[in-house]
Amino acid sequence: MAIVGFGNLGRGLARVLIEKSEFLRRTQGLIPRVVAVVDEHGAAVDEDGLDLRRLLRVAERKGTVAAHPKGKRGKSALEIIEGTEADVVFELTPTNIKTGEPGLTHIKKAMQAEKHVITSNKGPLVVAFKELDSLARRCGVEFRYSASVGGGVPVIGLAKGLLAGNEIRAIRGVLNGTTNYILTRMSKENAPFDVVLHEAQELGIAEKDPTLDIEGIDTACKITILANSLLGVNARLRDVRVAGIRNVRPEAIRLAREAGYVIKLVGVAKRDLLEVGPKLVPLGHPLAVGGTLNAVTFELDLAREITITGFGAGPQETSSSLLGDLIDIHRVLGG
Amino acid sequence: MAIVGFGNLGRGLARVLIEKSEFLRRTQGLIPRVVAVVDEHGAAVDEDGLDLRRLLRVAERKGTVAAHPKGKRGKSALEIIEGTEADVVFELTPTNIKTGEPGLTHIKKAMQAEKHVITSNKGPLVVAFKELDSLARRCGVEFRYSASVGGGVPVIGLAKGLLAGNEIRAIRGVLNGTTNYILTRMSKENAPFDVVLHEAQELGIAEKDPTLDIEGIDTACKITILANSLLGVNARLRDVRVAGIRNVRPEAIRLAREAGYVIKLVGVAKRDLLEVGPKLVPLGHPLAVGGTLNAVTFELDLAREITITGFGAGPQETSSSLLGDLIDIHRVLGG
Numbered sequence: 001m002a003i004v005g006f007g008n009l010g011r012g013l014a015r016v017l018i019e020k021s022e023f024l025r026r027t028q029g030l031i032p033r034v035v036a037v038v039d040e041h042g043a044a045v046d047e048d049g050l051d052l053r054r055l056l057r058v059a060e061r062k063g064t065v066a067a068h069p070k071g072k073r074g075k076s077a078l079e080i081i082e083g084t085e086a087d088v089v090f091e092l093t094p095t096n097i098k099t100g101e102p103g104l105t106h107i108k109k110a111m112q113a114e115k116h117v118i119t120s121n122k123g124p125l126v127v128a129f130k131e132l133d134s135l136a137r138r139c140g141v142e143f144r145y146s147a148s149v150g151g152g153v154p155v156i157g158l159a160k161g162l163l164a165g166n167e168i169r170a171i172r173g174v175l176n177g178t179t180n181y182i183l184t185r186m187s188k189e190n191a192p193f194d195v196v197l198h199e200a201q202e203l204g205i206a207e208k209d210p211t212l213d214i215e216g217i218d219t220a221c222k223i224t225i226l227a228n229s230l231l232g233v234n235a236r237l238r239d240v241r242v243a244g245i246r247n248v249r250p251e252a253i254r255l256a257r258e259a260g261y262v263i264k265l266v267g268v269a270k271r272d273l274l275e276v277g278p279k280l281v282p283l284g285h286p287l288a289v290g291g292t293l294n295a296v297t298f299e300l301d302l303a304r305e306i307t308i309t310g311f312g313a314g315p316q317e318t319s320s321s322l323l324g325d326l327i328d329i330h331r332v333l334g335g
Numbered sequence: 336m337a338i339v340g341f342g343n344l345g346r347g348l349a350r351v352l353i354e355k356s357e358f359l360r361r362t363q364g365l366i367p368r369v370v371a372v373v374d375e376h377g378a379a380v381d382e383d384g385l386d387l388r389r390l391l392r393v394a395e396r397k398g399t400v401a402a403h404p405k406g407k408r409g410k411s412a413l414e415i416i417e418g419t420e421a422d423v424v425f426e427l428t429p430t431n432i433k434t435g436e437p438g439l440t441h442i443k444k445a446m447q448a449e450k451h452v453i454t455s456n457k458g459p460l461v462v463a464f465k466e467l468d469s470l471a472r473r474c475g476v477e478f479r480y481s482a483s484v485g486g487g488v489p490v491i492g493l494a495k496g497l498l499a500g501n502e503i504r505a506i507r508g509v510l511n512g513t514t515n516y517i518l519t520r521m522s523k524e525n526a527p528f529d530v531v532l533h534e535a536q537e538l539g540i541a542e543k544d545p546t547l548d549i550e551g552i553d554t555a556c557k558i559t560i561l562a563n564s565l566l567g568v569n570a571r572l573r574d575v576r577v578a579g580i581r582n583v584r585p586e587a588i589r590l591a592r593e594a595g596y597v598i599k600l601v602g603v604a605k606r607d608l609l610e611v612g613p614k615l616v617p618l619g620h621p622l623a624v625g626g627t628l629n630a631v632t633f634e635l636d637l638a639r640e641i642t643i644t645g646f647g648a649g650p651q652e653t654s655s656s657l658l659g660d661l662i663d664i665h666r667v668l669g670g
Binding site: 016020023024027028146152153154157158161162163164165166167284286288289290293295300302303304305306307308309310311316317319320321323324326327328331332 | 351355359363488489492493496497498499619623624625628630637642643644651652656661662663666667
């Protein structure tokens with residue numbers, strides 16, 4: 001395996017691979033060997049397998065994996081992807097929803113080098129889903145992106161695998177923990193949006209620039225990915241009609257509650273409709289989850305409604321999905 | 336494929352296989368061909384594939400598949416299982432939690448004849464889980480029982496597959512739709528248990544003899560299956576400490592609600608504790624689902640908490656799980 005991108009997510013994955021090494025061997029017959037790790041300053045490469053504990057120490061103290069004895073300062077991700085013997089590449093660089101880069105190029109290069117790709121990066125998926133999906137088929141490699149939607153909640157795998165006997169009529173999701181936290185606090189404290197946003201920023205739940213979350217764009221990215229991967233439509237981010245939560249007033253939340261509803265930022269994907277906006281959800285409906293939880297409801301022809309709920313963010317939770325993808329590839333290929 | 340047991344579930348599966356034939360071919364490359372169907376009076380066999388539409392008509396009009404032109408009155412399930420060329424046997428006979436029969440013998444015979452087994456039958460699983468699990472391994476066949484817990488909600492598959500990178504610390508579930516319906520109505524109407532049970536019986540939601548549901552035994556069966564299949568313990572039904580909902584009073588429900596809780600019949604499985612009983616669940620927690628819904632929360636080391644919710648009963652919903660198992664076998668074996 002190679003890990004491209006060694007920020008919070010990449011380091012989180014490395015920690016989990018260390019902790020889970022014995023568990024993965026015992027339960028899955030899977031021995032994870034990381035032969036290359038790349039960050040923005042360079043790479044560390046050892047085809048016999050890097051000592052991840054040492055690599056993490058080096059990266060945290062020196063700011064780059066290139067400071068490792070097996071490190072190469074200035075070595076680029078593309079050089080590493082082309083040159084490594086790794087069979088799986090984890091693409092974990094930051095999301096750019098305009099260009100998809102640098103993830104998009106990394107993923108293409110990895111596929112062309114006949115490596116399976118596992119990514120959490122929404123950028124390449126909203127910019128070039130169909131292209132990447134076709135390229136993976138042509139190159140005969142597996143392409144997995146469970147961690148791009150729902151963090152630790154296996155939304156895509158659930159629909160593609162266990163519910164595969166169903167036709168999906170609609171997908172509705174509370175897909176952004178920050179906005180769900182804000183709406184939940186506004187409801188509990190009868191407090192205005194700006195006050196709660198500020199509080200969330202101080203707690204580190206909302207980012208300093210919270211635009212992507214509160215304007216609904218992060219949710220729209222996830223709806224785009226779900227529509228492409230599960231409904232078979234060819235959708236781009238610009239096809240999603242988006243409204244955020246900035247104009248939601250505490251009075252509206254109170255009135256809704258009196259009528260038996262909560263207001264949630266809900267993304268909807270159907271074959272002929274992609275939209276994101278504040279919606280009324282009945283109290284007691286499985287989508288009406290509070291705090292930073294994510295939840296996705298599938299409307300299905302056989303099972304009717306299935307909802308999956310959990311924590312949508314955090315490096316450890318996201319590692320659960322990255323690892324789930326790795327195990328599934330191992331299982332399908334009978335490795 | 337062979338279908339053993341042609342009551343509500345077996346017929347529901349047949350209907351779904353008819354409706355989904357083109358969908359399964361297109362999306363999974365899977366062409367379902369049913370070569371034998373057995374009920375309590377006899378069997379219908381055609382190694383070229385039975386016309387399921389016709390078979391359903393015959394079974395509904397004449398009360399048995401044996402009245403089909405390819406039917407054989409008095410032919411037993413064991414003879415069919417031994418003699419058929421089917422590669423997969425669906426065991427869908429009624430549950431007997433004391434002996435596991437006749438399902439238990441059917442499943443063993445099918446495995447010994449090197450057929451994969453898919454079942455919804457809790458009986459064999461609570462009586463002889465480890466024995467069947469070992470036998471499947473020794474015979475080199477797949478053994479799937481998603482439909483035995485959660486009906487259409489893919490509880491077991493989720494934990495075994497997508498969450499396989501996690502260690503499961505605890506499983507908590509609202510696993511019985513009848514008791515959930517009763518508790519929900521008691522809460523909404525401030526009505527006593529007996530009145531609501533009677534109403535549920537008239538609506539066909541509770542059975543005439545509701546003992547297995549309201550005494551918590553059905554939930555205990557599911558907890559036994561989850562503990563065996565997901566926690567690796569060797570548990571029998573008698574290992575579960577069980578209390579039902581007969582003694583839950585409307586006053587208790589009201590007091591709980593005032594404190595921000597609902598009362599649910601919750602099954603708990605941990606490595607050192609198996610129990611079923613009425614429990615307080617915080618309002619807004621994903622387990623606090625109403626009506627006839629089922630919900631299961633997994634407590635995990637990486638993803639923290641994942642909950643899956645949906646409709647736990649009904650032939651169509653259960654067919655979703657049976658079909659999910661079939662697709663997964665097809666996928667893993669690369670058929």
